[in-house]
Amino acid sequence: MNPNSVNxxxxxxxxxxxxxxxxxxxxxxxxxxxxxxxxxxxARVLHTVKTASCSPNLQGNPS
Incomplete structure (x- = not known):
């Protein structure tokens, strides 16, 4: 069985x-x-935290 990768x-x-x-x-x-x-x-919480710490341009938001 292949495990999942979380953080x-x-x-x-x-x-x-x-x-x-x-x-x-x-x-x-x-x-x-x-x-x-x-x-x-x-995993969802970690993804949200990592996404929030990115610059706005990396999130696909207009500059």
Whole structure:
């Protein structure tokens, strides 16, 4: 299973998401850690903090 990267840390899970090739349902492309609600909320907060610390031009706002 491939873990998720949150704030440059690899985070595992007890649940797995399976990525299947839609043209061949027997072809499993990968297995990934399913983030918990808490992990997703933590990643969202980190993203918001990092985005807010960028200059306005890096956020796509007009100068």
């Amino acid at each position: 440059s840390n690899w985070v595992g899970s007890t649940r797995t998401l399976i990525d299947v090739n839609p043209s061949d349902l027997d072809d499993v492309a990968g297995r990934y850690a399913e983030a918990s609600t808490e992990q997703a909320a933590y």
